Amino acid sequence: MRNFLLLLLLFTPAALFAQITITDKVVSVTDKKPIANASVFLSNSKVGNMLLKDGSFTLSNVKNGQYDLVITCIGFEPLHQNIFVRGNDIQLPTIALKNKTSLLGKVKINGGKRKRDYKRERYIRIFTREFLGRTKNAAECKILNPDVLQFEYDESTDRMHAT
Structure with a gap:
């Protein structure tokens, strides 16, 4: 019994400070193709990474707590998702980013043919x-x-x- 208590005391700090890994894949909502080179991070932490060519990412050394997962990429709407980390590695379901639409303000149309310029x-x-x-x-x-x-x-x- 005494040895069991000693072992429990030795491993309790390791369990409290365990580092969690979050993994996922990000695709485009329109064509389901992987999105590469986007930025992914947990706000209010120092944990972040870039998406790989296949759209996957891994966030390592995540501590227990609640985070806002943020994914940003040029040409896509930014994504925010609440994440609760409680001692186990997390494999999220595939995330689909929406394409971002840019509107032009004023368009002036001129008639007639133009010579090659x-x-x-x-x-x-x-x-x-x-x-x-x-x-x-x-x-x-x-x-x-x-x-x-x-x-x-x-x-x-x-x-x-x-x-």
Whole structure:
């Protein structure tokens, strides 16, 4: 009996300070494809990681408690989910992120045909890269009506304004 109490006292602190692991996979709600390179973290803690190419993640060294799991990725709505950690590793069900829709303010449409303008083509490439981003998800996006975009470029400030 005495040895049992000694063993119990030795292992109690280890059980109280056990480090938990949270694992999951994140996909797009529209096509169910894995989302890579998104940020995942537990707010009010120092625990965070990036999603792998297959959309999976692992958060290690999580302590017991209640957390707000936050997943963010460009092109998707941020996700917040309450997590309760109580001594066991957690395998969450697959999470699906919603695509984020960006609305343009003002669109001015001009009629008539345009001659080939190499500066304009360059401006469209710059605009697309800056507006959509440079991620794998952005590479799958396309501006369907680039002909309605108008550009003003100020060489003195090296700034481009698009409407």
